[in-house]
Amino acid sequence: MSLPGLHHLQHISGNDTTIPGIAHLPTSILDAFIPGYSFISKYLLDVFGFDISIIVSVLVLGFACTTGVHYIYRHLWASFLTHFTASVVIDAYDIIYDNLLSWAAEQEDLKRVRSLKVQSADYTDDVDDLKGDENAAAGAIFNFNSWAAKVPPRYEPDTGYHWFRHKGHWFKFSRESNKVQGGWMGMMIQDQETVRLTVLGRSTKPIKDLILDTRDRNLSKQIAKTTVRRPSPKEQRGRGRQAWNKVAVRPSRPMGTVVLDSKQKAAVLRDINDFLDPATTRWYSNRGIPYRRGILLYGPPGTGKTSLSFALAGVFGLDIYCMSLSEKTLSEEDLILLFNSLPKRCIVLLEDIDSAGIVRKKPDTTKEEEKRSKGEAEDKKEDAKNEKKDESAETTAAMIAKEVAKAVKSANESNDRSAGGRPGSSNDMGITMSGLLNAIDGVASQEGRVLIMTTNYPEKLDDALMRPGRVDMKIEFTLASRIQMRELFLRMYCVDSREAARTPANLKQIMPDILEANAFADRPAISEKSNNEKHNTLVPSTRPLLATPPRMPTTATPARLRSANKASSPLESAPSLQSEQSLKIEKMADEFAASLPEATFSPAEVQGYLITRKKDPSSAVAEVAAWRDAELAKKNAKKEAQREAQKDETKQDKEVASEISSRNELVKIEKEDANEEGRGGEKLADNGDSEDVGDDSSRPKTSIPATAESGCGALLGNVEGVREDSDDGKSGSEDGDSADSGDTDSVAGSEASQSSVESDERGDEYGG
Numbered sequence: 017m018s019l020p021g022l023h024h025l026q027h028i029s030g031n032d033t034t035i036p037g038i039a040h041l042p043t044s045i046l047d048a049f050i051p052g053y054s055f056i057s058k059y060l061l062d063v064f065g066f067d068i069s070i071i072v073s074v075l076v077l078g079f080a081c082t083t084g085v086h087y088i089y090r091h092l093w094a095s096f097l098t099h100f101t102a103s104v105v106i107d108a109y110d111i112i113y114d115n116l117l118s119w120a121a122e123q124e125d126l127k128r129v130r131s132l133k134v135q136s137a138d139y140t141d142d143v144d145d146l147k148g149d150e151n152a153a154a155g156a157i158f159n160f161n162s163w164a165a166k167v168p169p170r171y172e173p174d175t176g177y178h179w180f181r182h183k184g185h186w187f188k189f190s191r192e193s194n195k196v197q198g199g200w201m202g203m204m205i206q207d208q209e210t211v212r213l214t215v216l217g218r219s220t221k222p223i224k225d226l227i228l229d230t231r232d233r234n235l236s237k238q239i240a241k242t243t244v245r246r247p248s249p250k251e252q253r254g255r256g257r258q259a260w261n262k263v264a265v266r267p268s269r270p271m272g273t274v275v276l277d278s279k280q281k282a283a284v285l286r287d288i289n290d291f292l293d294p295a296t297t298r299w300y301s302n303r304g305i306p307y308r309r310g311i312l313l314y315g316p317p318g319t320g321k322t323s324l325s326f327a328l329a330g331v332f333g334l335d336i337y338c339m340s341l342s343e344k345t346l347s348e349e350d351l352i353l354l355f356n357s358l359p360k361r362c363i364v365l366l367e368d369i370d371s372a373g374i375v376r377k378k379p380d381t382t383k384e385e386e387k388r389s390k391g392e393a394e395d396k397k398e399d400a401k402n403e404k405k406d407e408s409a410e411t412t413a414a415m416i417a418k419e420v421a422k423a424v425k426s427a428n429e430s431n432d433r434s435a436g437g438r439p440g441s442s443n444d445m446g447i448t449m450s451g452l453l454n455a456i457d458g459v460a461s462q463e464g465r466v467l468i469m470t471t472n473y474p475e476k477l478d479d480a481l482m483r484p485g486r487v488d489m490k491i492e493f494t495l496a497s498r499i500q501m502r503e504l505f506l507r508m509y510c511v512d513s514r515e516a517a518r519t520p521a522n523l524k525q526i527m528p529d530i531l532e533a534n535a536f537a538d539r540p541a542i543s544e545k546s547n548n549e550k551h552n553t554l555v556p557s558t559r560p561l562l563a564t565p566p567r568m569p570t571t572a573t574p575a576r577l578r579s580a581n582k583a584s585s586p587l588e589s590a591p592s593l594q595s596e597q598s599l600k601i602e603k604m605a606d607e608f609a610a611s612l613p614e615a616t617f618s619p620a621e622v623q624g625y626l627i628t629r630k631k632d633p634s635s636a637v638a639e640v641a642a643w644r645d646a647e648l649a650k651k652n653a654k655k656e657a658q659r660e661a662q663k664d665e666t667k668q669d670k671e672v673a674s675e676i677s678s679r680n681e682l683v684k685i686e687k688e689d690a691n692e693e694g695r696g697g698e699k700l701a702d703n704g705d706s707e708d709v710g711d712d713s714s715r716p717k718t719s720i721p722a723t724a725e726s727g728c729g730a731l732l733g734n735v736e737g738v739r740e741d742s743d744d745g746k747s748g749s750e751d752g753d754s755a756d757s758g759d760t761d762s763v764a765g766s767e768a769s770q771s772s773v774e775s776d777e778r779g780d781e782y783g784g
């Protein structure tokens with residue numbers, strides 16, 4: 017290749033080290049690109065006679081051209097993208113992100129990309145869709161790992177960008193991972209993924225359509241699934257959706273599987289259905305009423321409160337946000353943030369609301385106490401000056417009082433603990449009642465959510481929490497009635513007939529009988545009633561919304577039971593069983609229910625029994641009497657043990673109290689003696705014979721410190737014993753027969769209901 021211009025340039029430079037006649041770049045230019053070029057090329061030419069200038073010139077020219085073209089291309093492409101494409105960014109914590117990635121994993125164009133990210137079947141829900149091995153031999157051991165290994169892993173496009181075509185449009189799928197500040201005070205650097213979808217063209221519509229497609233595809237896949245979310249770990253908690261973690265997507269629980277009085281079920285279904293109706297939103301806003309709904313589910317453990325909440329989430333296609341107030345890392349600020357980060361429509365399940373130890377903050381007595389004890393300490397100082405001779409007796413008494421107060425305080429604390437509260441109440445516990453109330457109906461709290469609170473002890477709940485507007489509906493759950501037990505039996509052995517009701521589109525599909533019978537004919541239309549009237553309709557002030565499930569007579573026979581079922585149909589109608597086999601099962605269900613006492617076992621217990629015989633209804637019936645007797649014996653033994661424990665506790669309380677009382681008496685006597693001794697000494701001193709008095713061995717001598725120490729040790733031992741007992745769940749406060757309270761000087765050491773203030777006061781009595 018001839019480059020005459022360059023050749024000319026070379027002559028001008030006057031620094032020619034090359035063979036004349038061959039085109040190349042001037043040495044000065046090459047020197048600028050490659051430092052030391054002229055020296056190297058001269059050396060190579062002199063020693064080997066080889067001219068590298070032409071090769072180097074070509075390489076440099078090639079490099080310059082490529083860089084230039086690349087620069088121009090990038091520049092043009094960037095301005096093309098700016099002016100002729102549209103894009104949308106999707107954050108990783110958004111549901112759209114999940115939808116898009118699972119959609120992308122199935123696109124042929126994107127399957128072909130060379131940079132993929134793989135996700136094993138364990139982390140997807142696909143494992144639930146696998147069918148069991150029907151050819152497995154009877155009794156063959158099921159191996160989950162080898163079964164789950166059949167689910168192919170999911171491949172999705174990795175970080176980087178990939179082009180694909182969808183519905184005639186070209187899209188660019190860019191997955192990016194960025195470092196962002198997060199965590200507490202933004203002190204942690206976290207990875208945050210985003211996907212940017214870009215489409216050729218100036219409109220974002222194709223992207224929006226694509227997002228809708230991915231959502232629809234996901235909906236059709238997840239039609240019968242309920243998404244469960246829990247608060248994110250504290251350090252990852254941020255605003256918005258980051259506050260909540262998706263922990264599971266599980267098959268929706270069919271309403272029919274929750275055995276509950278059908279009127280109660282219908283009431284709650286109607287109520288939530290009305291609430292979610294878009295027209296209701298306007299109704300609320302027109303009247304300035306916060307658009308929220310609160311439901312309290314209460315009753316013994318294992319009676320179906322959580323199950324009903326999940327079934328409701330399934331029926332109404334709502335995500336369920338579960339939270340426990342007893343979670344240690346949950347502060348009031350977190351609670352407010354979590355409530356403020358809820359989506360527009362969802363179910364919030366606040367479980368075991370009583371166990372969080374939510375109590376109104378007690379008046380702060382500590383400071384008063386301190387003041388008082390300070391004042392008293394000063395008084396004591398004065399006294400000490402005036403009555404120096406009482407000093408040793410006083411010190412001893414103060415020691416005892418201090419130890420006793422300590423012991424009583426710790427016993428009280430442990431009693432508090434055993435009574436369900438958290439130790440150190442207001443300091444340890446993050447959530448106070450006012451904090452909870454602020455969160456659930458604070459100004460920034462999200463509207464449109466259904467708050468379901470569950471408790472085993474409704475009587476422990478604060479009235480402020482129960483007021484209409486916070487709790488609009490209460491549903492009581494009871495131990496299983498005979499009809500419920502029959503229903504549980506039928507559901508255990510005829511589940512498949514109910515499968516059709518998994519995705520109901522109409523309330524009638526769930527509860528045909530009750531809704532057709534127009535059970536709510538008297539219920540006013542929502543637009544015709546004021547909110548208060550509405551609350552009154554739904555929540556009688558003290559009674560639960562609806563009566564508990566009707567009880568069958570204790571002497572129910574299978575025949576009576578069946579006729580009662582047919583006549584009143586208080587529960588959702590049982591699965592229609594046509595075949596002979598089904599009639600047989602129905603008969604067995606009657607027999608089964610008739611063998612069990614009412615209101616003794618929780619549905620969970622009955623289900624637990626049935627589940628171990630899930631393929632064998634006959635043995636479930638045959639063995640139920642033996643199971644019942646064994647369970648009743650266990651329950652009675654437990655009750656008896658509790659009674660015994662209570663008795664022991666009372667006895668111990670009394671012993672401790674009487675010991676304290678006798679120590680107290682002893683200290684009093686010592687003190688009086690010491691006073692007398694002092695007075696006698698003074699008199700003798702006046703007579704100038706004081707030394708003899710001190711040696712008077714005829715007077716009874718007391719060894720106060722020794723007595724006091726052993727007394728405290730013994731006393732503490734006893735009180736410690738009481739505390740340990742109460743840690744085991746025995747509450748001293750439950751004991752009606754506490755230490756003799758008539759004796760004002762005595763410290764009723766183990767009386768759990770005493771506050772530490774009281775015990776300190778009594779301690780001061782000792783000291784003074």
Ligand SMILES: Nc1ncnc2c1ncn2[C@@H]1O[C@H](COP(=O)(O)OP(=O)(O)OP(=O)(O)O)[C@@H](O)[C@H]1O
Nearest residue numbers: 273274275316317318319320321322323619620623
């Ligand atoms: N009424 C019921 N109908 C159907 N199943 C029930 C019912 N009650 C309890 N169960 C079964 O018992 C188990 C425990 O029920 P669930 O967790 O709903 O009870 P819970 O009242 O919320 O208990 P806890 O108060 O201890 O939280 C579940 O497997 C559920 O299927």
